[in-house]
Amino acid sequence: MPELPEVEVTRLSFADRIQGALVLGVRLGKPLRWPLSCKDSRLIGQRVLGVRRRGKYLLIDLSEGLLLIHLGMSGALRFEADLGEPKLHDHFDLVTSHGTLRLHDPRRFGAVVFSESEQGQMAQKLLSNLGVEPLEGSFEIDVFHKALRSKKASIKQILLSGQLVVGVGNIYASEALFLSGIRPTTRGAALSKPRVAKLHASIVQVLTRALEVGGSSLRDFSNAKGESGYFQLETFVYDREKEPCRVCLTPIKMMRQGQRSTFYCPQCQKR
């Protein structure tokens, strides 16, 4: 589910409500991708200072450290005063004076990790190799173009890797490449500056639009208030194999790149 828009929508749906809360307890369900890496009791009594996002990670700042939360493929957070008893696939609760933050994650590719600081070992391992934030000024056409010049991988895989720019996953990579008229198999180094500029604009456009409509809820994504997103209703190519292109009516094609599905219009994205 969760690419940048879904993670950011999640953040916006509970950051204000949890800010200032006192941590009262922790409940762990089945193991997630990594262990919490501290004793549960370590978190108790800490104050929630705020919630930030870096790429697809949520950073819950605490008075003496931070929690890194990743939603993996199937994770969703809820934050409410009373969530009742945990159900199947509810694998983490952070009980606070303002309510309980609960991670529901059937596939358990998600993670909740404590780190003493952002410079801590685990935090560094997870965050230090991330590219720039696409919706901030640090995402610059010129830098993006220069970095692409040395990449011989396909542009789709470069986007998915998060090396240059973070937050673009399988849905939004396909969508951004459609909007910029670029074939997903095109090598990064083969893209001219004007085409990179178009791609840059398309990434910003598609992520911004997805944010506006609450992200994509393909199966079960919802924000921390339990509300769904609607971007899946307006995709041009993602999950539309054999359906007519919304621009030229040519049937959308699906292909495999690095074990992931890629969708594109063979007419609108010729090279």
Add this chain to the structure above:
DNA sequence: CCATATACCTGGCAGC
């Protein structure tokens, strides 16, 4: 260093 494959885990769905 690079590109590609694998592993993690569960549920839903198409096809038989």
Add this chain to the structure above:
DNA sequence: TGCTGCCAGGTATATG
């Protein structure tokens, strides 16, 4: 109806 195989929003790690 029930079984099998494949697919799914991600990414660290292993392999060549």
